[in-house]
Amino acid sequence: xxxxxAPGPAVETHAVCDYxxxxxxxxxxxxxxxxxxxxxxxxxxxxxxxxxxxxxxRHAMHAHARLGNADAIRRQLDQLRHALDxxxxxxxxxxxxxxxxxxxxLARSQQRHSRREKPNDVEGVNES
Numbered sequence: 001x002x003x004x005x006a007p008g009p010a011v012e013t014h015a016v017c018d019y020x021x022x023x024x025x026x027x028x029x030x031x032x033x034x035x036x037x038x039x040x041x042x043x044x045x046x047x048x049x050x051x052x053x054x055x056x057x058r059h060a061m062h063a064h065a066r067l068g069n070a071d072a073i074r075r076q077l078d079q080l081r082h083a084l085d086x087x088x089x090x091x092x093x094x095x096x097x098x099x100x101x102x103x104x105x106l107a108r109s110q111q112r113h114s115r116r117e118k119p120n121d122v123e124g125v126n127e128s
Contacts, residue, residue: 021049047059051080057095061102
């Protein structure tokens with residue numbers, strides 16, 4: 001990177017830089033009716049370019065968590081494990097802990113949400 005600056009999140013990187021690989025994700029984002037998917041698309045594109053990067057996998061996991069997608073977090077971790085397995089390596093503890101934490105938080109949030117949707121008392125039904 002120019003000036004030795006560390007790259008920020010993928011969304012910031014392609015807003016400033018014009019990499020060859022960014023054309024397709026940029027067009028998907030431009031056409032996407034849901035801007036929340038932009039960070040997921042950017043993180044997925046970056047992670048696809050460097051499937052061995054724990055840092056990029058963590059960015060993607062955070063993006064999936066913002067959309068409430070625990071399955072995508074699991075898939076991201078599985079993809080990283082598979083890639084690193086080729087090198088006889090494993091994801092860092094930081095990455096596996098993050099995945100577990102995000103999945104647990106999403107599960108708790110979904111439980112709270114489902115409890116709020118259940119009525120406490122049903123009209124016309126008397127409990128004895």
